């Protein structure tokens with residue numbers, strides 16, 4: 376190993392990684408695990424490891440923790456699931472928080488969490504490359520940061536454990552729709568949508584019928600806009616609460632006693648009773664039940680917080696798929712054409728892992744998600760881990776964080792005892 380470091384030192388002068396301003400790239404050896412991303416996943420894993428006496432280094436591309444929740448969410452957002460299903464390990468939500476905390480409350484909780492566990496990520500540090508180096512037996516992680524004095528600095532970290540916590544929602548998905556560039560009105564992704572303030576009196580086409588799409592439509596109604604919701608595919612829309620309980624909580628309880636298919640049937644009967652026939656209003660249901668579909672494809676049912684009532688009264692119109700856009704209008708698959716003032720893309724997000732992690736055993740290059748089935752995707756080879764890629768939101772994050780910290784602890788303790796034996 377010593378030889379390896381000497382060789383690296385020798386190569387520094389001719390290093391292709393040399394900074395733009397001529398200085399060599401600093402190389403830093405990280406004693407504990409290196410975590411990429413300071414969202415809920417990165418913070419939860421760092422906290423679990425810290426509790427076991429293992430220090431981590433967190434690199435975060437934004438200038439703050441939980442950048443998704445700070446910058447890419449709309450004002451009216453609340454947690455979709457009750458708080459007991461969303462808390463991170465080792466720290467419950469404050470008891471005065473409502474059942475469904477607001478975005479701001481969730482952020483306050485995360486800041487408190489980072490402070491309590493004294494987690495201090497390196498901000499403005501984007502990981503652009505990470506690769507396992509067989510020769511030295513370390514992960515080599517290249518991060519580009521914005522320094523105060525120089526515009527761009529590159530640092531190379533060496534670590535034994537690499538924890539990917541960059542999220543399922545790292546980059547927005549912008550679909551290829553013919554004529555999108557021609558459209559003359561504003562076109563924004565939901566990640567830039569804050570409120571419907573700018574859309575009052577306007578006819579807005581909302582493309583995408585997931586939780587964000589339906590909630591943005593509801594928000595647009597509050598600002599007197601006229602939203603049109605594009606539902607290209609079938610979708611399960613379920614009431615947010617049933618029988619006085621959260622739909623998620625009720626499903627969890629039923630699953631303890633009943634098979635999944637039967638629980639799906641119960642959810643669909645209750646939904647029909649509460650909402651009516653959604654297909655009649657353009658939102659047809661998939662053939663598989665909501666829980667079965669979630670398990671098989673990760674597709675989350677839409678939890679209705681009032682949008683469906685507006686669809687019933689005609690305040691929100693449901694449209695079929697869009698075939699093309701033109702300067703002011705959209706053409707739909709049924710051949711109809713309508714004018715619009717703005718387009719909002721509620722077309723979701725994707726993982727960015729393939730853009731920086733040079734590895735293809737654990738993560739699929741196609742979608743940047745772990746290849747193994749959902750509950751086993753957290754562990755790869757050579758000390759590589761993934762947290763927050765289970766399509767189970769914050770509940771999945773906590774489960775991964777615990778498992779990863781326990782796994783690393785085993786090796787850590789074995790290493791420590793070896794060091795003691797040597798002494």
Ligand SMILES: Cc1cc2nc3c(=O)[nH]c(=O)nc-3n(C[C@H](O)[C@H](O)[C@H](O)COP(=O)(O)OP(=O)(O)OC[C@H]3O[C@@H](n4cnc5c(N)ncnc54)[C@H](O)[C@@H]3O)c2cc1C
Nearest residue numbers: 412414415416435436442454455501502541542763768769
């Ligand atoms: C609008 C919206 C509402 C949601 N509501 C809920 C909800 O109510 N309940 C729920 O359970 N889940 C919800 N989710 C899902 C939510 O994304 C996750 O539960 C949670 O944010 C996952 O945390 P994470 O840390 O894995 O990912 P993120 O929160 O996305 O954090 C990943 C971090 O990694 C950083 N990063 C990315 N790439 C790099 C890089 N190359 N180098 C350095 N840093 C990098 C990012 O800047 C980010 O800060 C919602 C998602 C959205 C978009």
